[in-house]
Amino acid sequence: MENSSVRVFKFGGASVKSAEGVKKLVNILNDQNDSLVVVVSAMGKTTRLLERMLKGYIDGNNAFWQDFDELKRFHLSIIENLFCVKDNSCKPKVDKLLGDLETMLRGKPKDDYNYCYDQLVCYGELLSTAIIADYAKSVRLDSQYVDIRGVLQSDETYREGNIDFNASRLLSNKTFIFKHESPRIYITQGFIAGTSKGTTITLGREGSDYTAAILANLLNAKDVTIWKDVEGVLNADPRTFANTIKLSRVSFKEAIEMAYCGAQIIHPKTIKPLENKSIKLFVKSFLKPHAEGTLVYQCDSAIDYPPMLIKKSNQVLISLTPLDFSFVIEDCLSKIFATLYKYRVKANLIQSSAISFSICVDNEEHFLPGAIDELNRNFEVRYNKNLELLTIRHYTNETIIEHTKDKNIYLEQKTRSTVRLVLDNQQ
Missing domain, CATH: 3.40.1160.10 (Acetylglutamate kinase-like)
Known part of the structure; x- marks a missing residue:
C-alpha cells in the first residue's frame, strides 16, 4: 500500500x-x-x-x-x-x-x-x-x-x-x-x-x-x-x-x-x-x-522515442576458438561463462559462430587478466583493446551511418529496435 x-x-x-x-x-x-x-x-x-x-x-x-x-x-x-x-x-x-x-x-x-x-x-x-x-x-x-x-x-x-x-x-x-x-x-x-x-x-x-x-x-x-x-x-x-x-x-x-x-x-x-x-x-x-x-x-501504451545513443568506452573484444577446432556448443559455452562468473567479468555483448565465440567486456584490469589466462587453457584467445560499444535504440539508417563514419566495425548485432556495434575508439 x-x-x-x-x-x-x-x-x-x-x-x-x-x-x-x-x-x-x-x-x-x-x-x-x-x-x-x-x-x-x-x-x-x-x-x-x-x-x-x-x-x-x-x-x-x-x-x-x-x-x-x-x-x-x-x-x-x-x-x-x-x-x-x-x-x-x-x-x-x-x-x-x-x-x-x-x-x-x-x-x-x-x-x-x-x-x-x-x-x-x-x-x-x-x-x-x-x-x-x-x-x-x-x-x-x-x-x-x-x-x-x-x-x-x-x-x-x-x-x-x-x-x-x-x-x-x-x-x-x-x-x-x-x-x-x-x-x-x-x-x-x-x-x-x-x-x-x-x-x-x-x-x-x-x-x-x-x-x-x-x-x-x-x-x-x-x-x-x-x-x-x-x-x-x-x-x-x-x-x-x-x-x-x-x-x-x-x-x-x-x-x-x-x-x-x-x-x-x-x-x-x-x-x-x-x-x-x-x-x-x-x-x-x-x-x-x-x-x-x-x-x-509503468506505461503500457507506446511512446515515440528518438534514436537513443549509449556508448561504453574502454571495451575489450575477446575472440575464442576451441583448441581442437570442435564446435562451440553447450560444453564450451559452459566453460566460458563459468570462467567469466569466477572472475566477475560481465559480458556486455556476445556472438557465436560454429567454431568461435566473441565477447565484449569492460577492461576491468584487476579481474580480466586472470579470466584470459584461464580461458587460454581451453581456447585460442585473441583480443582487441581500446574499443567502444555503441548501442542505438530506435535507430534509423542515417543515425547508424553518422556514428560509424570512418570507424572500423569489429562486431555488429541488429534487431528491429536496437543495433549494437563494437567500434575502434578513434574520434
Whole structure:
C-alpha cells in the first residue's frame, strides 16, 4: 500500500561537489512539505579518488598518500565554507572518519580485493552524509542522520551486495518513522549496506540510485526523485554526443533496456524495486528544481522515442576458438561463462559462430587478466583493446551511418529496435 506522505530523494555526487551544492540541496529539501528519505552519494569525484587510493594500497605504492591528502583537503574545504568556526560540530566527525580511514590504510591489505574495495570506498558516502546531515541541522532543518549499514542488510557478495528485503524491511520500518514527534527528513547514504558480520558492502558502481529504489519499495513510498546535473533523461550523454533531446516520459521497460546497454542516467537495478510496486521515478535537475524533468513509469501504451545513443568506452573484444577446432556448443559455452562468473567479468555483448565465440567486456584490469589466462587453457584467445560499444535504440539508417563514419566495425548485432556495434575508439 502506498505511503502517500513519504517520498525518496537521491542526490548524486555532482550535486554535492561544493559547499554551494550542499546549500542548494538543503534549499530543495526546505521547499518540500512531504516526509522525505534523502539518499546521498559521495561528493564530486570522491569515489574515483578512493578507487585510485585502493589501487596504490593494494599494490604497495605509497604515492596513494597524496590522494589521501587531497581527499582530506577537499572535504575540510567544504566544511570551512559551510560552518562558522565557533559552531563547527561537524569537523570532529569528519576528522574521526578520516582517522579511521588512515588507520585502515596503514594496515596490511586483506587478500580479498572486493572486500578491501568495500571497506575503503564506502568512506566517500560516510563523509558526504556526515557533512550534509550536520549542515542541515545547523540551519534548523527538521532532519536526522541515519547510517544505512544498520538498515539495509546484505549477503557477503562484496562489490555486488544482494539485499535481504525481508530483514531490511523490518529495520527500515523501525528506523524511518514518520509521526508527529519524529523528524520530517532522514539523511542517509547511497551505494552501501551492511552485513550480518558488521562489515560494509557496496551495491555496484553508481549504486545510490538502487539504494533509493530499495528504500522506496521497503517504505511503500509515493515516488522517487533522482536529482542530477542534467534536466532529465536525455536520448544520449551530452558529454559525448551533440544535440541531445530531453525525454518527458520513459517507460520502465525502456529504462531497463537503456540501463542494461550502459546508460549511466539510471543504475541498472533501480527499476525492478519500483516496477514491483508501481512507484513512479522522476529525474530532475538540481540546478532547475522547478523544471519538469522526466517521468519514468509503468506505461503500457507506446511512446515515440528518438534514436537513443549509449556508448561504453574502454571495451575489450575477446575472440575464442576451441583448441581442437570442435564446435562451440553447450560444453564450451559452459566453460566460458563459468570462467567469466569466477572472475566477475560481465559480458556486455556476445556472438557465436560454429567454431568461435566473441565477447565484449569492460577492461576491468584487476579481474580480466586472470579470466584470459584461464580461458587460454581451453581456447585460442585473441583480443582487441581500446574499443567502444555503441548501442542505438530506435535507430534509423542515417543515425547508424553518422556514428560509424570512418570507424572500423569489429562486431555488429541488429534487431528491429536496437543495433549494437563494437567500434575502434578513434574520434
